[in-house]
Amino acid sequence: MPFSNLESRKFKTKAVADLAFPEREGGYAKGHETREQILGAALSLLVEEGYRGMSMRRVAAACDMKLGNLTYHFPTREELVKDLLDAIIRAYEIEFEAIIHFTNETAEERLAEICGLILEDIRTKKTTHVFPELWALSNHDPFVLERVQELYARARASLLEIVEEMRPDLDADSREDLALFISASMEGMTVFAGHNKPFEHRMGQLETIAIRSFIEIVRNYAPDVQE
Amino acid sequence: MPFSNLESRKFKTKAVADLAFPEREGGYAKGHETREQILGAALSLLVEEGYRGMSMRRVAAACDMKLGNLTYHFPTREELVKDLLDAIIRAYEIEFEAIIHFTNETAEERLAEICGLILEDIRTKKTTHVFPELWALSNHDPFVLERVQELYARARASLLEIVEEMRPDLDADSREDLALFISASMEGMTVFAGHNKPFEHRMGQLETIAIRSFIEIVRNYAPDVQE
DNA sequence: ACAAATTTAGGACGCTTGACAAGGTTTGTC
DNA sequence: GACAAACCTTGTCAAGCGTCCTAAATTTGT
Numbered sequence: 001m002p003f004s005n006l007e008s009r010k011f012k013t014k015a016v017a018d019l020a021f022p023e024r025e026g027g028y029a030k031g032h033e034t035r036e037q038i039l040g041a042a043l044s045l046l047v048e049e050g051y052r053g054m055s056m057r058r059v060a061a062a063c064d065m066k067l068g069n070l071t072y073h074f075p076t077r078e079e080l081v082k083d084l085l086d087a088i089i090r091a092y093e094i095e096f097e098a099i100i101h102f103t104n105e106t107a108e109e110r111l112a113e114i115c116g117l118i119l120e121d122i123r124t125k126k127t128t129h130v131f132p133e134l135w136a137l138s139n140h141d142p143f144v145l146e147r148v149q150e151l152y153a154r155a156r157a158s159l160l161e162i163v164e165e166m167r168p169d170l171d172a173d174s175r176e177d178l179a180l181f182i183s184a185s186m187e188g189m190t191v192f193a194g195h196n197k198p199f200e201h202r203m204g205q206l207e208t209i210a211i212r213s214f215i216e217i218v219r220n221y222a223p224d225v226q227e
Numbered sequence: 228m229p230f231s232n233l234e235s236r237k238f239k240t241k242a243v244a245d246l247a248f249p250e251r252e253g254g255y256a257k258g259h260e261t262r263e264q265i266l267g268a269a270l271s272l273l274v275e276e277g278y279r280g281m282s283m284r285r286v287a288a289a290c291d292m293k294l295g296n297l298t299y300h301f302p303t304r305e306e307l308v309k310d311l312l313d314a315i316i317r318a319y320e321i322e323f324e325a326i327i328h329f330t331n332e333t334a335e336e337r338l339a340e341i342c343g344l345i346l347e348d349i350r351t352k353k354t355t356h357v358f359p360e361l362w363a364l365s366n367h368d369p370f371v372l373e374r375v376q377e378l379y380a381r382a383r384a385s386l387l388e389i390v391e392e393m394r395p396d397l398d399a400d401s402r403e404d405l406a407l408f409i410s411a412s413m414e415g416m417t418v419f420a421g422h423n424k425p426f427e428h429r430m431g432q433l434e435t436i437a438i439r440s441f442i443e444i445v446r447n448y449a450p451d452v453q454e
Numbered sequence: 455a456c457a458a459a460t461t462t463a464g465g466a467c468g469c470t471t472g473a474c475a476a477g478g479t480t481t482g483t484c
Numbered sequence: 485g486a487c488a489a490a491c492c493t494t495g496t497c498a499a500g501c502g503t504c505c506t507a508a509a510t511t512t513g514t
Contacts (some may be wrong), residue, residue: 028481
């Protein structure tokens with residue numbers, strides 16, 4: 001069997017952290033702590049109530065804090081959103097940094113491992129709720145678009161590494177296309193098999209299909225000649 | 228070549244209509260026309276400004292109409308959103324109804340045709356902007372979730388038909404999984420190669436990869452024995 | 455002609471929103 | 485323990501929101 005033992009991951013890594021905060025520079029420890037509390041509450045509200053529900057007042061209330069104090073730390077809502085987005089994305093970037101250093105035996109094993117990780121993350125409530133909000137926002141906010149695409153570029157980097165190893169004969173564009181297809185393909189599952197979605201319980205089978213399908217296409221893909 | 232002539236669609240169908248309105252029952256023609264104008268303006272605002280920007284006042288203004296008249300036709304915002312969602316989804320359902328009756332030579336040709344249609348639609352501004360909004364809404368609104376998933380169920384129906392023809396040996400669950408994977412996989416491209424997205428210009432290659440990949444996995448998929 | 459349907463015009467209610475300013479309180483440091 | 489920076493509270497502002505209302509004018513179908 002060409003796919004034996006590819007669907008059960010060896011390395012059970014912990015889930016992606018919710019937020020990753022920047023080093024603090026200046027200010028008291030208290031202030032920095034408060035900022036983290038605010039961003040945590042903002043994320044909670046974003047997940048539970050959606051982007052509209054994440055108002056300045058509700059964030060402040062969730063922190064048991066007065067609105068004025070919130071605006072002291074984040075003078076505008078835009079600034080809060082921007083910093084929240086940074087913290088969310090930074091957490092993923094840390095994870096992808098770790099993934100790059102996977103040392104599984106074969107490229108295909110690593111591919112299966114990465115896909116398993118991503119599809120596992122997709123099933124969490126946080127990811128199922130946050131990313132569609134970001135996708136919607138990115139249509140009207142260039143900053144969000146750029147930041148989200150930058151995140152995906154890092155996610156693709158580890159896939160690209162594997163594609164390169166499996167298909168050194170392919171041109172760079174084609175390898176990019178393959179990594180992009182794999183990444184996009186998995187993201188699409190969010191809407192169908194994410195948290196509380198109707199096919200959440202089929203994610204296991206979907207993962208199997210996805211991994212086999214990805215390996216097959218990477219093995220055999222040949223771009224059109226006129227490309 | 229096993230994939231020859233599968234990537235250029237024979238039947239160039241027109242794009243999916245923006246909205247499909249229900250039969251009118253009671254009222255004058257004028258009133259019905261106004262309702263269509265309102266829903267059209269609401270869709271425009273949803274596409275251009277996002278869900279937040281689609282307020283009652285802005286919809287009314289976009290129709291050159293007083294707020295009172297808007298609330299005459301749609302007493303609550305919820306009702307407007309509900310009817311808009313219905314009109315959007317009905318348009319797709321009509322399209323899928325037509326797709327079912329494709330009479331291409333082989334199942335694989337029909338699969339290629341359907342994938343081409345969907346990926347073409349994904350590149351439109353309307354689809355790229357509206358669906359992420361719906362995905363985000365569906366996380367907090369059971370009505371939206373149900374309606375959207377109902378739409379996708381119809382989209383899968385045509386895929387399922389093809390999978391059944393190609394793999395009569397598979398059990399029903401596995402065929403459903405395959406159709407689901409194909410559908411989800413394509414939806415994922417919205418964020419990467421949809422309208423104004425960074426890989427919009429790679430959609431052609433992605434389509435090629437997707438179709439080949441889908442055909443391959445449907446041809447060869449075998450579920451695990453313990454399933 | 456006439457009734458029903460549609461539209462205008464204007465207002466008003468209660469509520470939430472993001473933003474801001476002035477004045478207290480705490481914290482760390484010299 | 486002084487003292488300045490950092491932190492936090494309190495109160496206020498204009499703007500926008502959905503919903504509701506009335507009264508009159510206009511259009512439409514028959």
